[in-house]
Amino acid sequence: MNTLATPAIATATEAAKISMIGSRAFLVEAPGAFDLPAQRRIWALAQALEAQPDVQELVPGMTNLLVLLKATPADPQAVLTRLRDAWAASAEMDRPSRLIEIPVHYGGEMGADLPAICDFSGLPAAEVIARHHARIYTVFALGSAPGFGYLHGLDPAIFMPRKKVPSLNMPKGTVTIGGMQAGVSVLTGPNGWNALGYAEIEVFDPHAAHPALMAPGDTVRFLPERIEL
Amino acid sequence: MEILATGPLNTVQDLGRFGYRNVGVTTSGAMDPLALRAANILLGNAETAAAVEVQTFPFRLRFDRDGAVAITGADCRPVLDGVPLPPWWALPVRAGQVLELTAPVSGARSYLAVAGGIDVPVVLGSRSTALRGDFGGLEGRALQQGDRLVACAGGVADLPATGLGVVPPETALAAHFPARDETGTLVLRALPSGEHDLFGRDAERFWAQEWKISAQSNRTGYRLSGDPIHPDKPVEMRSHGLVPGVVQVPPAGEPIIQMSDANTAGGYPKIAGVIEIDLWRLGQARIGSRIRLQRSDVATAIAAERAVEAWLSDIRHTAAMVTDALAGMAGRQGRSEHED
Numbered sequence: 001m002n003t004l005a006t007p008a009i010a011t012a013t014e015a016a017k018i019s020m021i022g023s024r025a026f027l028v029e030a031p032g033a034f035d036l037p038a039q040r041r042i043w044a045l046a047q048a049l050e051a052q053p054d055v056q057e058l059v060p061g062m063t064n065l066l067v068l069l070k071a072t073p074a075d076p077q078a079v080l081t082r083l084r085d086a087w088a089a090s091a092e093m094d095r096p097s098r099l100i101e102i103p104v105h106y107g108g109e110m111g112a113d114l115p116a117i118c119d120f121s122g123l124p125a126a127e128v129i130a131r132h133h134a135r136i137y138t139v140f141a142l143g144s145a146p147g148f149g150y151l152h153g154l155d156p157a158i159f160m161p162r163k164k165v166p167s168l169n170m171p172k173g174t175v176t177i178g179g180m181q182a183g184v185s186v187l188t189g190p191n192g193w194n195a196l197g198y199a200e201i202e203v204f205d206p207h208a209a210h211p212a213l214m215a216p217g218d219t220v221r222f223l224p225e226r227i228e229l
Numbered sequence: 230m231e232i233l234a235t236g237p238l239n240t241v242q243d244l245g246r247f248g249y250r251n252v253g254v255t256t257s258g259a260m261d262p263l264a265l266r267a268a269n270i271l272l273g274n275a276e277t278a279a280a281v282e283v284q285t286f287p288f289r290l291r292f293d294r295d296g297a298v299a300i301t302g303a304d305c306r307p308v309l310d311g312v313p314l315p316p317w318w319a320l321p322v323r324a325g326q327v328l329e330l331t332a333p334v335s336g337a338r339s340y341l342a343v344a345g346g347i348d349v350p351v352v353l354g355s356r357s358t359a360l361r362g363d364f365g366g367l368e369g370r371a372l373q374q375g376d377r378l379v380a381c382a383g384g385v386a387d388l389p390a391t392g393l394g395v396v397p398p399e400t401a402l403a404a405h406f407p408a409r410d411e412t413g414t415l416v417l418r419a420l421p422s423g424e425h426d427l428f429g430r431d432a433e434r435f436w437a438q439e440w441k442i443s444a445q446s447n448r449t450g451y452r453l454s455g456d457p458i459h460p461d462k463p464v465e466m467r468s469h470g471l472v473p474g475v476v477q478v479p480p481a482g483e484p485i486i487q488m489s490d491a492n493t494a495g496g497y498p499k500i501a502g503v504i505e506i507d508l509w510r511l512g513q514a515r516i517g518s519r520i521r522l523q524r525s526d527v528a529t530a531i532a533a534e535r536a537v538e539a540w541l542s543d544i545r546h547t548a549a550m551v552t553d554a555l556a557g558m559a560g561r562q563g564r565s566e567h568e569d
Contacts, residue, residue: 019423022474022502023530027423034467059250059470061494066250066470072505072530143470143494146253146362150468150494164480181468186253187361204252206352206364212252 016087018080023072028083030063034180036152038063039140040092043216047093048086060141060216062150062181095217102184102199102220104133104175108228110198112167117160117177117194125229131155132175132196133222137182139214147204149214151182166192173199175222230292230343232376233327236285238447241347241366241378242489243279246355250470250493257357257365260284260338260448260489260512263398263537264302268342270544271299271319271393273552278346278381279356281372283339284448286332290341296380297321297344297388298328301395303336303513320392336513345380361449361490387552387559395544398509398537405536406510407523414439415514417507418525418533419476424464424498428478431458435500439519440484446516449490453520457482458500466496474503474511476522486511504530506537 014031021027028045030038042065046058049067059066073079106129107114117128137151144150160177167190170176174185176193184199185191199222203213214220244265245258259265259282266276281288286305292298299319300307307314308329309322322328330339349356349367358366367376395401407416425432440453459482471477475487477497486503487495488511501522503511514520 017423019499020420020502021422021472021499022420023504023506023527025470025472025502027469029423029467029469057248057250059493061469062467064467064469066472068250068470068472072527072534074527074531076527141468141494142251143253143468144492146249146359148253189361204362206254206359206362211249211254211353 015084018083018087020076021066024069026067026069026079026083028065028067028087030087034063034152036138037092039138039152040094041087041090043095044090044093045087048090059143061143062140062152095215097217097219098215100214100218100220101223102175102201103223103225104197104199105226106132106175106197106224106228108198110171110174111196111228113160113163113194114196117158117196120160121158123157126227128158128196129224129227131158132177132182133224137220139216139218139220141216142212142214145185145187146206147212147214148183148186149203149218149220151220152180154180154182156180160194162192163194166190167195170195171198173201175199230290230378232288232290232372232374232378234287234289235283235372235374236288237371238285239281239283239288239372240358240360241279241349241372242282242357243346243355244277245489246353246357246359246365249353253493254353255359255361255490255493256473257355257359258489259340261302261340261509263509263541264338264340265342266541267317267395267398267544268299268301268319268340269346270541271301271395271548272297272342272344272388273548274342274344274346278342279349280340280342280347281378283330283341284337286330288341289327289329291327292322292324293377294324295322299342300330300339301342301397302339303333305330305333305339314392315394317395317397318392319388319394321388321390335515337515338512343380345383348379348381359490387555389551389555393548393551398540401540402536405533406507410439410521412519414519414521415510416521416523417503417511418529419474419501419503419507419522420525420527422475422499422502424460424466425500427460427462427464427498428458428500429461431460432500434458435484436522436524439521441519442514442516443483444516447490448488449492450488451486451511451514453484453486455483458484460498464498466498468494468496471495472502474505474508475499476501476503488512504533506530506533
C-alpha cells in the first residue's frame with residue numbers, strides 16, 4: 001500500500017510554524033498540504049521579505065522559507081511575530097515560468113531502482129515510466145546541491161520513499177524520485193533517492209551570469225527519449 | 230609560492246560564499262573564521278582575503294618572492310628555514326625561504342595567510358573552494374604538491390623583521406566562552422531548534438550527555454557518536470534550508486552538526502542549532518574529541534559576538550600602530566593612512 005500520500009486540509013487562517021536554527025536563522029513552514037498553492041505563498045513571503053534591511057538571505061524550501069538575518073536579533077520574539085504577520089499577509093503569487101524539457105533514457109543500468117519502484121507501486125515498469133513523463137512538474141525550490149531542482153507534481157501512484165541506505169556513487173544526471181518529489185541529480189555522489197533513468201543535462205554553471213538553469217516556478221517536462229526494459 | 234608537500238583536503242578559503250544558498254550553493258569558507266580574520270588583520274589585508282586552510286599535515290611551501298605571511302589557528306609549530314615561529318604570528322619572508330607546518334598538538338585547522346591574500350579567481354563572489362561542485366579556490370579542488378599560489382597585489386610591507394603576534398582567542402577570549410569540562414570536553418552553546426520538543430525525554434539526554442566527534446566528520450559536517458536519541462514518533466519533514474551549526478538527528482539517532490560545507494537543504498529533524506559565534510571552536514575540535522551542548526540564548530550570543538569584535542578591533546589597532554611606527558622610521562606612509 002502506498003502510505004506516502006498524506007492529504008491535509010489547508011486553511012488560510014492556519015498559522016505558519018516558525019522556529020530558529022542557531023542565533024540568526026528562522027524557518028517559516030507553511031501549514032497544510034504539500035502543494036502548489038502553499039509554495040506560491042512561500043514565494044510571496046520571500047518577495048515581501050526581500051527588501052527588509054535586516055535580511056541577509058532567503059532560501060525557499062519545500063513549502064517553507066529559511067530567513068537568514070544579517071545579525072543576531074536582540075529580540076527574536078519580535079522577529080517571530082513579524083514573520084508570522086508577514087506569512088498571514090502573503091497571498092499566492094505567480095513566478096515567471098519557463099518550460100524546461102529534459103530528454104530521458106529510462107531504465108537500464110542508470111535506472112537501477114526501477115524494479116523497486118515497480119514493487120512498491122504495484123505497477124509494471126512501462127506504466128511507472130509512462131506516469132513519470134506524463135506529468136508537468138513545477139520547480140518548487142533549488143537546493144541540496146548547486147542547481148538541483150526539487151520538482152513537485154509527481155503522480156501519487158509512483159511516490160517512493162527515500163532509501164534507508166543511500167547509493168554510494170550515483171552518477172550526475174540520474175533521474176530520481178524521492179518520496180513525493182522528482183529530480184535530476186547534479187553531482188556524482190551518495191544519494192538516497194531512487195533512480196529510474198538518465199538525462200544528459202547541465203543544470204549549473206558557476207561562471208555564468210545566471211548559474212542555475214532552473215528557477216522556482218519553472219515547469220519541467222521529461223521526454224522519453226529511450227526506454228530500456 | 231610553491232607547495233612542496235601537502236596532505237589531502239587542504240584548500241583555499243575566505244570567509245565564505247554568500248547569497249547563493251537559494252540555488253543550492255553551500256557557503257564554504259574557513260572553519261575557524263576568527264583565525265582567518267586575525268591573520269588577515271595582522272597582514273593589513275581585507276578580512277575577507279583568501280588564505281590556505283591546512284587540516285592535514287605536514288604542509289610545506291617555498292616562497293618565490295618577498296612578502297609577508299601570518300599563521301594562525303591550531304598551533305602547527307611552524308618552522309621557517311629551520312627557525313621555529315611562535316603561534317599566531319605574522320612576519321616578513323624572502324624569496325627562497327621554506328615554511329613547514331606540522332601536525333598540531335591541539336586544534337584541527339591552521340590558516341596560512343599572505344600579504345595581499347591568495348589570488349585565485351572570484352567565483353560567485355568568493356575565492357573559497359567549493360569541493361561539492363568543483364569550483365572556486367584553485368581549480369575547484371584541494372591543493373596538491375607542485376601547485377603554485379600567488380598573492381594579490383597590495384597588503385602591508387611593514388612588519389617587524391622578527392614578526393608580530395596575537396594572543397590566541399582561546400586565551401584572550403576565555404572569559405566569553407564556556408570553559409572546558411574537567412575532562413577537557415568542549416562546551417558549545419546552542420538554542421533548541423524546530424523539532425526539539427518532539428524528542429520528549431530524549432531531548433534532556435541530548436543536552437546532558439557528552440558526544441564524541443566520530444571519524445566520519447569533515448568540513449561538511451560532524452557526526453556525533455553517543456547514546457542515540459529519537460523523537461517520540463518518526464518525523465517526516467519537507468526539505469528546507471540549512472545553516473552551519475544546525476544539529477540534525479537522522480533515524481539512527483546520532484546527531485550531525487552541519488559545518489562550513491553544509492548541504493544547503495535537508496529534512497532530518499533538528500534538535501538544536503549551535504550559535505554561530507561558537508562555531509569556530511567546533512571548527513578546531515578534533516575527530517575523537519568530546520563535546521557537550523549547553524542551552525543558551527541570543528543575549529549570550531550577542532555578548533560573545535561583541536567580545537570577538539572587540540578582540541579583533543584591538544588587533545587592528547595594535548597592528549596599525551606597529552606598522553605605522555616602522556613606516557615612520559623608514560620615512561614611508563603608514564597603514565592607518567591608507568586603511569580601507
